Amino acid sequence: MxxxxxxxxxxxxxxxxxxxxxxxxxxxxxxxxxxxxxxxGEQRVAAQLLVLTERGWRLLVDRRWPGTRSANVDMLLVGPGGVCSSATDSRPSTPAAPAPQALT
Known part of the structure; x- marks a missing residue:
């Protein structure tokens, strides 16, 4: 050594x-x-969706997906028009929004 x-x-x-x-x-x-x-990002989206609560919608945030360990739904809107879910992603750039589609 x-x-x-x-x-x-x-x-x-x-x-x-x-x-x-x-x-x-x-x-x-x-x-x-x-x-x-x-x-x-989720907080910004929730703040925008809260406006809909004045029109009869209920906003549910950060709901666990049943039957899973950790999956969740960022936001659910329940109201006169039905049920809508939102998955919020925060990305460095804003992609173009897809064209709206009718729910069947």
């Missing part, structure tokens, strides 16, 4: 651990930012 060999190996191990922890931290940060953006 050369002078400083064991210290060098420990330093390399520590640097590998540092890289791993940095990657995990960055992944956790990205995930937190995505969830925060999703929350803000």
């Amino acid at each position: 050369t002078a400083g060999g064991s210290a060098s190996r420990r330093a390399q191990d520590a640097r590998r651990q540092e890289r791993l922890l940095r990657e995990q931290w960055q992944a956790a940060r990205r995930q937190a930012l995505r969830w925060e953006a999703a929350s803000e």
Whole structure:
């Protein structure tokens, strides 16, 4: 063994651990930012849909999907026109809205 060999190996191990922890931290940060953006988007949509409650609609938010562990419906509107569901996605750019389709 050369002078400083064991210290060098420990330093390399520590640097590998540092890289791993940095990657995990960055992944956790990205995930937190995505969830925060999703929350803000859902809050903006809910604020817009609340107007419909004055017209006889009931807004139900963040409802668990029956029979699943973690699936949910972001928003349900129940009212004179029937039942509508909304899944809200927050994305960096706004895609063009699809043309409305009649419910059958």
